[in-house]
Amino acid sequence: MTKPIVALVGRPNVGKSTLFNRIAGERIAIVEDLPGTTRDRLYADSDWSGAPFTLVDTGGIELVEGDPSGANVRRGGEPLSISSASFRREIREQAQIAIDEADVIVFLVDAKEGVTGGDQDVADVLRRTRKPVVLAANKADNLTRGMAAVEFYELGLGDPMDISALHGLGVGDLLDEVVKNFPIQAEEEEDDALKIAILGRPNVGKSSLLNALLGQDRSIVSEIPGTTRDAIDMRLDWQGEPVVLIDTAGIRRRGRVEQGVEKYSVMRALRAVQRADVVALVIDAAQGLTAQDAHVASYALDEWKGMILLVNKWDLVEKDSNTMNEYTRRLQAELKFIDYVPMLFISALTKQRVQKVIPLAQHVQEERTTRISTAALNKLVQDAAVKHRAPSKTGKQLRIYYASQVEVAPPTFLFFVNDVELVHFTYRRYLENQIRMAHPFEGTPIKLLFRNRTEREK
Numbered sequence: 309m310t311k312p313i314v315a316l317v318g319r320p321n322v323g324k325s326t327l328f329n330r331i332a333g334e335r336i337a338i339v340e341d342l343p344g345t346t347r348d349r350l351y352a353d354s355d356w357s358g359a360p361f362t363l364v365d366t367g368g369i370e371l372v373e374g375d376p377s378g379a380n381v382r383r384g385g386e387p388l389s390i391s392s393a394s395f396r397r398e399i400r401e402q403a404q405i406a407i408d409e410a411d412v413i414v415f416l417v418d419a420k421e422g423v424t425g426g427d428q429d430v431a432d433v434l435r436r437t438r439k440p441v442v443l444a445a446n447k448a449d450n451l452t453r454g455m456a457a458v459e460f461y462e463l464g465l466g467d468p469m470d471i472s473a474l475h476g477l478g479v480g481d482l483l484d485e486v487v488k489n490f491p492i493q494a495e496e497e498e499d500d501a502l503k504i505a506i507l508g509r510p511n512v513g514k515s516s517l518l519n520a521l522l523g524q525d526r527s528i529v530s531e532i533p534g535t536t537r538d539a540i541d542m543r544l545d546w547q548g549e550p551v552v553l554i555d556t557a558g559i560r561r562r563g564r565v566e567q568g569v570e571k572y573s574v575m576r577a578l579r580a581v582q583r584a585d586v587v588a589l590v591i592d593a594a595q596g597l598t599a600q601d602a603h604v605a606s607y608a609l610d611e612w613k614g615m616i617l618l619v620n621k622w623d624l625v626e627k628d629s630n631t632m633n634e635y636t637r638r639l640q641a642e643l644k645f646i647d648y649v650p651m652l653f654i655s656a657l658t659k660q661r662v663q664k665v666i667p668l669a670q671h672v673q674e675e676r677t678t679r680i681s682t683a684a685l686n687k688l689v690q691d692a693a694v695k696h697r698a699p700s701k702t703g704k705q706l707r708i709y710y711a712s713q714v715e716v717a718p719p720t721f722l723f724f725v726n727d728v729e730l731v732h733f734t735y736r737r738y739l740e741n742q743i744r745m746a747h748p749f750e751g752t753p754i755k756l757l758f759r760n761r762t763e764r765e766k
Contacts, residue, residue, distance in 0.1 A: 310579050310582045310583055311353065311360050311361050311362045311582060312359075312361045312362070312411040312412060312490045312491060313361070313362050313364060313409060313410045313411050313412075313578070313579070314361050314362065314363050314364065314410065314411070314412045314413075314414060314486055315364045315366055315409065315410035315412075315413050315414070316328055316363070316364065316365050316366055316414050316416060317366055317413050317414065317415050317416065317430060317434075318415060318416035318417060318427075318430065319424065319426035319427065319430065321418070322416045322417055322418045322446055322447075323416060323418070323446040323447060323473045323474070324365055324366065324416050325365055326446075326473040326474055327414075327416060327444075327446065327471075327473035327479070328352070328363060328365040330473050330474075330476060330479055331352070331354055331363055331479065331483070332352035332354055332363060351363060351364050351365070351578065353610065356483040356484075356486070356487050357483075357484070357487060359487045359490060361486075361487075361490070362578055364409075364410070407433065407434070407437045407439055410439060411439070411440075411489075411490065411491055412439065412440045412441075412442065412486050412489045412490065413434065413437075413439055413440065413441045413442070414441075414442050414444055414482070414486060415430060415431070415434055415441055415442065415443050415444065415465060416444050416446050417443070417444070417445050417446065417460055417463075417468070418445075418446060418447055419445040419446060419447050419448040419456055419457045419460075419470060420447045422456065422459055423459055423460060423462060423463065427460075427463065428463070431463040431464065431465055434465060435464055435465065440489035441465050441466070442469065442482065442485050442486055442489065443460060443463065443465045443466055443467070443468045443469065444468070444469050444470075444471050444482055445457035445460050445468045445469065445470045445471065446471055446472065446473050447472060447473075447474070448470035448471060448472055448477070448478070449472045449474070449475060449477070457470040469481060469482050469485065499552075500550060501543065501550035501551060501552045502549065502550070502551050502552070502585055502586065502669065502670060502673050503551075503552045503554060503583060503584045503585045503586070504551065504552070504553055504554065504584060504585070504586050504587075504588055504666070504669050505554040505556065505580040505581055505583065505584035505586075505587050505588065506518060506553060506554065506555060506556060506588050506590060507556055507577055507580060507581070507587055507588065507589050507590065507604050508556075508589060508590035508591060508601070508604070509591075509592075509598065509600055509601065511592070512590045512591055512592045512595075512620055512621075513590060513592070513620040513621060513656045513657070514555070514556070514590050515555075516620075516656035516657060517590060517618070517620065517654070517656040517662065517665070518542070518553060518555055519656075520656045520659055520662045521544075521553065521662060521665060521666065522542060522544065522553075541553065541554055541555070542555065546666050546670075549670065551666055551670075554580050554583060554584055556577065556580045577604055577607055578607060581604075581607050581608055581611050581613055582611055584613055585613065585614060585673050585676070585717070586613065586614040586615065586616065586669040586672050586673055586676075586751070587604075587607075587608040587613050587614070587615045587616075588615075588616050588618055588665065588669060589601060589604055589605060589608070589615060589616070589617050589618065590618045590620050591617065591618070591619055591620065592620060592621055593619045593620060593621045593622050593624065593625045593635075593653070594621060594624055594625065596638075596639075597639060597642050597643070602642070602643065605643060605645075605646055605649075606645070608646075609645065609646060609753055612718040612753050612755065613718075613752075613753075614669070614672040614673055614675070614676045614751045614752045615646065615649045615672070615751055615752075616649065616650055616651075616652060616665070616668050616669055616672055616751055617639065617643075617649050617650070617651045617652070618651075618652050618654055618665065619635065619639075619651060619652070619653045619654065620654055620655065620656055621655060621656075621657070622653040622654060622655050622660060622661075623655035623657060623658050623660060624655075632653055635653075636651055639651060646753075648744060648748070648749065648750060648751065648752070648753075649751055650668060650671075650672070650750055650751050652664055652665060652668055668751075671750065671751070672750060672751030672752060675748070675749050675750050675751055675752050676716065676717045676718060676719065676749075676751075676752040677716045677717050678716065678719060678747065678749065679713055679716060679719075680713050680719075680721075680743075680746075680747055682710075682711075682712050682713070684746075685711050685712065685713060685721065685743075686710055686711055688742060688743065688746050689708055689710075689711050689723070689739070689742075691742075692738070692739060692742040693708065695742075696735075696738055698730075698735065699730055699731075699732045699734075699735050700730065701729070701730055704726075704727065704730065705730070706725060706726065706727065706730035706731060706735070707725060707726040708723050708724070708725050709724045709725065709726070709761050710723075710724055711723045711724070714757075715755070718752055718753050718754055718755055719749055719752065719754045719755070720754070720755040720757065721743070721754065721755065721756050721757065722757045722758075722759060723739075723756065723757065723758045723759070724759055724760075724761040725758050725759070725760065725761065726760070726761065727760060728758045728759065728760055731758045736756055736758075739756060740754060740756060
């Protein structure tokens with residue numbers, strides 16, 4: 309089930325990032341800091357009153373004078389003034405992106421500064437949308453500013469809620485209002501079809517790959533409008549097995565917004581990842597791995613999805629007998645946090661190895677649903693303890709009494725120990741590596757959970 313997306317919208321310096329950090333820091337539910345994981349911190353999976361959602365911060369784009377393409381300030385020049393036409397146009401474009409992708413929009417304004425031209429521009433866009441908009445007057449740190457927030461009624465977006473993101477005042481009431489506006493989630497029908505999300509930056513060849521896959525003498529059962537906007541789910545029969553391809557070709561740069569607009573594609577990418585079993589990340593062989601590619605990979609990890617890496621346009625690479633091995637080693641070094649992901653070097657244009665894409669995704673899904681017997685798992689853990697001494701602290705050593713696999717998709721292992729505080733992340737990583745040496749679980753993350761054994765369980 310996809311989570312509702314809540315987008316924070318507003319001009320710069322109204323406190324979007326502060327509010328984002330306040331909500332994520334206090335109510336974070338799923339996202340965790342794993343060593344080696346790359347994240348842009350633009351989004352967080354959060355929860356309020358039992359309602360999960362994805363929070364997206366739409367900040368980060370600033371224009372400079374004489375650079376209408378949206379270049380970063382670090383390239384030189386002074387930021388455009390808030391009153392400038394280019395700056396206000398940029399704000400409107402950011403708001404429009406959020407409108408297109410979000411389920412609920414939190415429009416943040418500054419109670420200290422009052423209504424500005426930039427606020428009016430955003431409000432003009434938001435008033436025309438059918439999306440729920442919650443107006444929040446931030447920096448209302450005292451009674452005077454809270455009372456002054458009434459001037460935001462003129463924006464025509466309902467009652468302004470006075471809050472202080474910095475101090476947490478009114479944030480709970482704000483979230484109550486946000487949750488009330490979540491769309492009603494339809495019950496999802498059981499579907500045995502393998503769902504593969506095709507993700508990647510513009511121009512890496514996603515559309516060519518999709519066309520190549522659909523043209524492999526396979527029968528297309530139906531075209532299904534997906535919950536991801538501007539995307540079409542393609543259902544097909546692949547050698548007798550049902551497969552759904554989740555197309556995310558709608559991820560595109562828009563208008564003049566060049567620098568940072570890829571950040572906003574996270575909203576579509578997240579929806580696709582949440583709906584998928586396996587993520588097929590497509591990269592350009594000539595360009596190699598980019599930061600945006602690593603971000604998408606981290607989304608798949610955060611959602612505990614299977615993953616395959618498709619190096620497209622391999623036909624354009626000048627190579628010898630060792631080129632593929634060298635390329636593989638470089639990618640594995642750049643993606644250390646998902647070094648278990650299999651790679652496939654393809655050319656969507658020439659159809660080279662395209663016929664192996666779906667079978668590889670099917671293999672990863674099989675790995676995601678693999679179970680290890682309790683006896684085999686505990687033998688593995690005992691052997692691991694012999695090879696590497698368990699960590700200790702203040703004279704107390706970690707003891708693992710027994711372990712069991714409690715879930716699949718992803719494979720989840722529960723370890724009963726004497727003290728969970730003794731489980732250092734390096735030993736957690738060691739145990740994961742030992743499990744993968746015996747059972748590779750290729751292409752899928754695995755969960756390791758630790759619980760103190762109670763007296764009753766001893």
